[in-house]
Amino acid sequence: MLRIKQVSEELGVPVSTIRFWQKEFAEFVSPGRTDGGQRRYSESDLAAFAQIKQLVYGKKLPIDTARQRLKQKGSTGIDWSQQVILITGGTGSFGKHFCRYMLDQYSPKAIRVYSRDELKQHEMRMEFQDDQRLRFLIGDVRDADRLRRAMEGVDMVVHAAALKQVPACEYNPFEAVKTNIHGAQNVIDAAIDGGIKKVIALSTDKAVNPVNLYGATKLCSDKLFTQGNAYAGGKGTRFACVRYGNVIGSRGSVIPVFLKQKPTGRITITDQRMTRFWITLDQAVELVLKGFQYMEGGEIFIPRIPSMRIVDLAAAIAPECKIDHIGIREGEKLHESLTGEDEGRHAYKYKGMYVIMPSYSWWQRKNYVGAEKMPDGFIYTSDSNEEWMSVEDLRQIVFGSKAAEIAPVRKVARVR
Numbered sequence: 301m302l303r304i305k306q307v308s309e310e311l312g313v314p315v316s317t318i319r320f321w322q323k324e325f326a327e328f329v330s331p332g333r334t335d336g337g338q339r340r341y342s343e344s345d346l347a348a349f350a351q352i353k354q355l356v357y358g359k360k361l362p363i364d365t366a367r368q369r370l371k372q373k374g375s376t377g378i379d380w381s382q383q384v385i386l387i388t389g390g391t392g393s394f395g396k397h398f399c400r401y402m403l404d405q406y407s408p409k410a411i412r413v414y415s416r417d418e419l420k421q422h423e424m425r426m427e428f429q430d431d432q433r434l435r436f437l438i439g440d441v442r443d444a445d446r447l448r449r450a451m452e453g454v455d456m457v458v459h460a461a462a463l464k465q466v467p468a469c470e471y472n473p474f475e476a477v478k479t480n481i482h483g484a485q486n487v488i489d490a491a492i493d494g495g496i497k498k499v500i501a502l503s504t505d506k507a508v509n510p511v512n513l514y515g516a517t518k519l520c521s522d523k524l525f526t527q528g529n530a531y532a533g534g535k536g537t538r539f540a541c542v543r544y545g546n547v548i549g550s551r552g553s554v555i556p557v558f559l560k561q562k563p564t565g566r567i568t569i570t571d572q573r574m575t576r577f578w579i580t581l582d583q584a585v586e587l588v589l590k591g592f593q594y595m596e597g598g599e600i601f602i603p604r605i606p607s608m609r610i611v612d613l614a615a616a617i618a619p620e621c622k623i624d625h626i627g628i629r630e631g632e633k634l635h636e637s638l639t640g641e642d643e644g645r646h647a648y649k650y651k652g653m654y655v656i657m658p659s660y661s662w663w664q665r666k667n668y669v670g671a672e673k674m675p676d677g678f679i680y681t682s683d684s685n686e687e688w689m690s691v692e693d694l695r696q697i698v699f700g701s702k703a704a705e706i707a708p709v710r711k712v713a714r715v716r
């Protein structure tokens with residue numbers, strides 16, 4: 301926590317001005333108090349003051365207009381109403397959720413959905429009731445020229461397009477390389493040529509110590525995005541990644557499988573020791589928005605989220621069922637890892653995330669005031685997590701208000 305004098309020094313603004321801004325922009329700054337009643341400012345207060353300084357000093361806006369601007373920017377610190385976004389893979393599970401969330405919460409100027417299949421785009425257009433803020437562009441990330449054209453006039457890019465089915469990538473390895481690696485390079489090139497401000501690419505837990513081609517191509521893509529900043533030169537385009545694991549409840553994930561098996565009286569578990577992180581699509585979108593807010597280029601943003609044991613999930617969904625253990629599948633991991641050992645060395649705890657800083661950066665870095673460096677040997681895995689979902693938590697999430705109608709919670713032996 302910072303004293304007012306430190307905030308003043310940090311921003312190069314007199315203490316009296318900070319006091320004045322504190323009064324005028326009270327809704328955006330909320331300092332704590334010491335026992336003696338002294339104000340202490342957090343990092344987000346400091347960030348809010350930096351934005352106020354930019355609007356009042358930089359853009360020379362009157363106080364009322366600056367206040368209005370800050371309101372529009374909302375909690376992400378970005379005025380999305382002024383941004384044109386392009387999302388590759390916009391018709392996928394993440395892409396659709398991202399579009400819905402952004403249109404509802406932030407109403408950007410436009411979102412360009414970039415993907416190959418016209419049917420998926422048509423269905424999405426119908427689902428979104430022909431929302432005029434959405435533009436549908438047919439294109440392949442393998443096609444550099446098309447990407448370049450699609451990014452004209454765009455401010456921010458989310459790169460979500462990928463081939464992501466593990467067996468499909470193994471059976472069609474060249475295709476996985478073309479989409480996930482060459483596609484990533486094309487997105488980087490087009491973004492730099494188009495003068496895009498910020499690009500966030502979606503990574504996955506499978507990129508950590510990869511055991512299959514999908515993971516290996518995503519690791520390569522992560523490296524291209526974290527180091528792609530080196531090519532931006534005077535254009536100033538910045539690239540970063542967000543990384544998370546399986547989205548709970550998404551197609552093919554374990555919850556729909558358990559729910560389908562429940563009426564048969566038997567459910568299948570690969571290994572009773574298995575653990576997973578718990579992330580929802582909302583949280584995945586919010587992580588991308590936080591990435592846009594804080595990125596300086598080259599970071600991998602990882603959410604700090606709870607873990608769950610698969611046996612607890614089974615007990616929450618189908619306590620009455622018998623469990624068949626079918627053994628771990630090819631390429632499946634017992635626990636999810638979101639950081640590799642080498643990455644842990646560059647990891648910081650910051651604003652509800654772990655941020656892996658780039659190993660090499662030649663561009664300016666000045667954010668992350670107060671970020672906590674993680675100790676040597678740090679790794680973030682679903683089995684070593686400090687935060688866990690209980691059977692009751694899981695049941696509440698899966699069944700909501702109906703949780704009480706389900707059979708009583710069965711006690712589960714802890715297996716680690």
Ligand SMILES: NC(=O)c1ccc[n+]([C@@H]2O[C@H](COP(=O)([O-])OP(=O)(O)OC[C@H]3O[C@@H](n4cnc5c(N)ncnc54)[C@H](OP(=O)(O)O)[C@@H]3O)[C@@H](O)[C@H]2O)c1
Pocket residue numbers: 388389390391392393394395414415416417418420439440441442459460461462463464479483502503504505518544545546547550
């Ligand atoms: N789902 C998860 O649990 C999860 C977890 C961690 C990370 N991720 C990452 O999150 C991202 C999005 O995943 P998702 O679950 O939304 O995937 P998804 O539902 O399979 O959607 C993939 C999207 O990419 C598009 N696409 C595929 N190949 C393309 C190409 N060559 N050019 C342009 N567009 C292409 C697809 O549309 P068309 O087929 O019409 O082109 C679709 O819109 C991926 O990068 C994935 O690695 C996912």
